[in-house]
Amino acid sequence: MGVWDKEGVPHKGWRCVGMVDLGEDADDMDFNTRKDELYEKCEMCNQEGVRYVHLMQHPEYQGELRVGCICAAKMEEDYDLPRQREKNLKNRHMRKMNFLKKEWEQRTNGNYVLKYKGKYITIIHSKFNKKFLGVVYDGTSIWVYNHKKICDLRTAKLAAFDIYDN
Numbered sequence: 001m002g003v004w005d006k007e008g009v010p011h012k013g014w015r016c017v018g019m020v021d022l023g024e025d026a027d028d029m030d031f032n033t034r035k036d037e038l039y040e041k042c043e044m045c046n047q048e049g050v051r052y053v054h055l056m057q058h059p060e061y062q063g064e065l066r067v068g069c070i071c072a073a074k075m076e077e078d079y080d081l082p083r084q085r086e087k088n089l090k091n092r093h094m095r096k097m098n099f100l101k102k103e104w105e106q107r108t109n110g111n112y113v114l115k116y117k118g119k120y121i122t123i124i125h126s127k128f129n130k131k132f133l134g135v136v137y138d139g140t141s142i143w144v145y146n147h148k149k150i151c152d153l154r155t156a157k158l159a160a161f162d163i164y165d166n
C-alpha cells in the first residue's frame with residue numbers, strides 16, 4: 001500500500017518539481033552488480049522498480065512524494081509530460097555513457113585533455129594531494145562530484161560531462 005488511499009493526500013493538482021535518474025552514472029556492469037541501488041519504490045502506489053523518480057509537490061501537502069511515471073501522470077493529469085521527462089533522462093544517460101567512451105589525450109604531465117568548443121576540458125591532479133582530481137574548463141575548476149571529492153578518472157569524466165552537456 002502506498003499513500004493513494006491515505007487521508008489528506010490529494011489525488012490531483014500535483015506538479016513535478018524535479019526528476020532523478022537513479023541510474024544516471026551506472027553502466028551495464030552496474031546494472032548487473034548493484035541493481036538494488038538503482039531502483040526504488042513509488043511512494044504513491046508502492047510499485048517497485050522505479051528508476052526515473054518524479055518529485056511531486058502539492059500546495060496542500062507538506063514535503064514531496066517520489067513517484068513513478070504512471071502515478072505522476074495521474075497526479076498531474078497529464079499523460080505526455082511525465083513520459084517526455086523520462087525520455088529526456090534516458091537520452092541524457094545515453095549521452096553520458098557515450099561521453100565516457102571518448103578518448104582523452106594524455107599529456108606528459110599526467111593531465112588528460114579533451115577539446116570542446118575550441119577550448120580544452122582538462123583533468124588535473126591536485127597540487128596538494130595527488131590522489132584528488134579536478135576538472136578545469138574556461139577558468140572554472142570542479143573538485144567535487146555528488147558531494148564527494150573526485151578520486152578517480154571515471155568520476156572526473158562524469159563531472160566533465162556536466163560542462164560538456166549543457
Ligand SMILES: [Zn+2]
Pocket residue numbers: 042043044045046047067068070071072
Ligand atoms: Zn506509483
